[in-house]
Amino acid sequence: MGGVSWETVPARPHPALRPGVISYRGVRVRLDRPRRRLEAPIGAATLLLGFEQPVRISRAGRPPVSLVSVVNGLTTTPALGEHGGRLSGVEVLLAPWAAFTLFGTPQYELANRSVDAEEFRLGELAGALAALPGWPERFALLDRELLERFRAGVPVSERVVHAWSLLRRHAGALPVPRLAEEVGWSVRHLENRFREQIGLSPKAAARVLRLQRARRLLAAGHGQAETAAVCGYYDQAHFSGEFKAMTGCTPGEFLVARRLPAAGAVTDRLAGEATSLLLAPGRGALFSKTRAGRARHADRPAIMRPAESGPSGGQGD
Numbered sequence: 147m148g149g150v151s152w153e154t155v156p157a158r159p160h161p162a163l164r165p166g167v168i169s170y171r172g173v174r175v176r177l178d179r180p181r182r183r184l185e186a187p188i189g190a191a192t193l194l195l196g197f198e199q200p201v202r203i204s205r206a207g208r209p210p211v212s213l214v215s216v217v218n219g220l221t222t223t224p225a226l227g228e229h230g231g232r233l234s235g236v237e238v239l240l241a242p243w244a245a246f247t248l249f250g251t252p253q254y255e256l257a258n259r260s261v262d263a264e265e266f267r268l269g270e271l272a273g274a275l276a277a278l279p280g281w282p283e284r285f286a287l288l289d290r291e292l293l294e295r296f297r298a299g300v301p302v303s304e305r306v307v308h309a310w311s312l313l314r315r316h317a318g319a320l321p322v323p324r325l326a327e328e329v330g331w332s333v334r335h336l337e338n339r340f341r342e343q344i345g346l347s348p349k350a351a352a353r354v355l356r357l358q359r360a361r362r363l364l365a366a367g368h369g370q371a372e373t374a375a376v377c378g379y380y381d382q383a384h385f386s387g388e389f390k391a392m393t394g395c396t397p398g399e400f401l402v403a404r405r406l407p408a409a410g411a412v413t414d415r416l417a418g419e420a421t422s423l424l425l426a427p428g429r430g431a432l433f434s435k436t437r438a439g440r441a442r443h444a445d446r447p448a449i450m451r452p453a454e455s456g457p458s459g460g461q462g463d
């Protein structure tokens with residue numbers, strides 16, 4: 147295959163922490179062409195500790211950034227990740243409150259942003275990981291380093307952790323006043339602490355979690371009307387509008403893209419989650435109109451066709 151190769155190491159949780167707090171996976175991609183991916187919002191902060199070439203990350207309303215190692219806070223809009231065909235590193239997924247502890251900064255400063263990991267003194271860790279001979283050794287180093295940083299980090303409010311757990315358990319379908327009542331705070335105090343330690347307001351975080359559930363249901367074969375009703379959207383039009391605002395495409399376009407053969411080349415960022423779309427190279431926008439003779443497919447995602455498809459994994463893989 148002319149030097150084309152790829153390797154993804156399944157995500158594993160940190161062995162000393164409860165599930166869902168910190169997990170990571172390894173990725174190594176060698177392609178003969180650039181790669182572009184659309185990443186939908188997920189209910190986790192992420193840290194990519196890269197080993198070689200940078201990833202270019204574009205978000206609406208922000209200038210693109212090109213970084214080898216990058217920290218991403220929670221997001222409510224999609225991101226476009228691009229690289230030149232070479233990518234390797236470790237992607238760390240963090241409960242947002244765990245990111246608050248680990249990075250020691252208010253999470254609203256990271257929301258809808260991609261920040262150089264060097265700002266958090268993580269460049270040396272990325273270099274140390276790259277120098278190790280294999281994934282077992284890298285994960286062992288991460289086990290030690292992240293646990294040490296986590297234990298020495300900024301304490302998080304247990305009420306915030308409880309509120310986040312409740313919101314996740316209800317897939318975002320929990321009114322903010324009730325959430326505040328459950329944790330014993332006023333709505334305003336909950337909102338302030340949530341933005342500080344989660345990164346988004348409770349309402350915005352609920353939108354992300356509800357969208358995650360909707361994507362899971364769609365990917366499992368449920369219809370759009372049923373999904374809208376189950377997830378608590380007002381109607382199908384409300385669901386479609388929220389979906390497009392947060393992913394860049396409608397539910398129908400997302401399903402078309404996920405069902406094409408090229409979708410098999412995408413490794414989603416969360417197990418069991420439909421989080422990513424592979425995009426065709428050389429397009430100026432994430433989504434564009436098709437030719438006039440195919441009007442019923444207008445705004446179809448600029449996805450990879452089967453002949454263009456290739457392996458993928460991790461942010462911008």
